[in-house]
Amino acid sequence: MKAVVFDEIGSPLEVLRLRDLPIPEAGPNEVQVKMLAASINPGDFLYIQSLYPEPKKPALPGQVAGNHGAGIITKVGPGVTLEPGTLVAFSHLDTWAEYAVVPAERLMPLPAGYPMEKAAQFFNLITARDMLEESQVQPGQWLALTAGNSTVATMVLQLARARKVNVLSIVRKKQEHLDLRALGANHVLELAAHPDDIDKRVSELTGGQDVSAIIDAVGGKLLEQLLKSTAFRARVVVYGLYSPERFSLHNYELLLKELRISAHVYRYFFDPPKPGDEPMLRELAALTAPPEFQVPFRAMHPLEDFKAAVEESFLRPESGKRFFRMTP
Known part of the structure; x- marks a missing residue:
């Protein structure tokens, strides 16, 4: 072979x-x-x-x-x-x-x-589903997705749309082959066009509503600025490291907002599927099989x-x- x-x-x-x-x-x-x-x-x-x-x-x-x-x-x-x-x-x-x-x-x-x-x-689909669950974002709230052009982010986007979550997809640069608005993004923030004052731009796009969850694969200065736009008890799920930079966060911001920041490693990285996972896996396959889910x-x-x-x-x-x- x-x-x-x-x-x-x-x-x-x-x-x-x-x-x-x-x-x-x-x-x-x-x-x-x-x-x-x-x-x-x-x-x-x-x-x-x-x-x-x-x-x-x-x-x-x-x-x-x-x-x-x-x-x-x-x-x-x-x-x-x-x-x-x-x-x-x-x-x-x-x-x-x-x-x-x-x-x-x-x-x-x-x-x-x-x-x-x-x-x-299929494991990327599981990851997208799990991170959306972990974010605890609710219908009508705002979810910020970094690396919005990535495959996992487009999966999260469509699963969030099905739950009537508002999604802000953040990309370095828009790609001609990928229409995030058609997949369900309420807005797409292109960093190449708006490199500064990201928190201000986020507020404009969300109509002044704070972001209730961030699912982040970038880190660095981008995440640092997005954290300024988070709501009280917002949840931040980190699953990637595209940026070589660190981000900083003062205890004041963490404590007074009761932020929850967690790392996500895909579910079956170390352990195999459990028998109790079968209903979830069947449901996910049924949800994502139709051509409408791209x-x-x-x-x-x-x-x-x-x-x-x-x-x-x-x-x-x-x-x-x-x-x-x-x-x-």
Whole structure:
């Protein structure tokens, strides 16, 4: 089988290689999956650079890249009740390949015919749903989304719209291929056009109403200025680190507003899905399957085109989401 691998820790632009490997076989409590699609995420690049904590560390040499994907079960090992032919999504390892072997407990069955661009990043949908829950933003209140052009942010946006939450999407620069207003944003704040007095601009766009929640993937000066626009008992959910800058916050601002700032690491980073999660996962799949719920993406690449796919995703993520699509 073909796979994108790396033998040493380093920049994804330098260490990845396309290689032919034996098709892995499923052992006890494992499943062999024929991969259909795998998303290319910032977290994949952290993994290649060995920046994740244990146990999410690559095994060198010959580590297959990729952490999220979807495919069809082809074989099951002893102790597995899942049936061959089932469409599944998972977050584990080795997804940038034509086949992967995955612990059965890591798999999430999806409805047959579930759209592949959504299946390949079902864990981003879970993250979007979880962060919206964590923010506790209510209908009629304002939610500020930084990195508004990112895939996760567009997912949060649509889930928030369904709950009648007002959304301010904040972007560095508007992208021609992505209409955030059409996806449900009440307003889009373009930082390139309004680099200063962000808190003043936020107040103008919200009609003077304070922001009840922030879901942030940037940090730095942007988050620092947004915090000035928060309401009493606002919640701030931090899940990314696009800015190299720090942000500052005085205890006065924290205490008198009773701000709640929390970090979000996606639900199944360390632990597999729990049996009690199944109703939520089925509900999320049903909610996001219709074409009205959009997961914008720029291109699907064959594994042979990994250099272009990785370069565009690593250096120009604002150009749009990219996937690997394996031959059915």
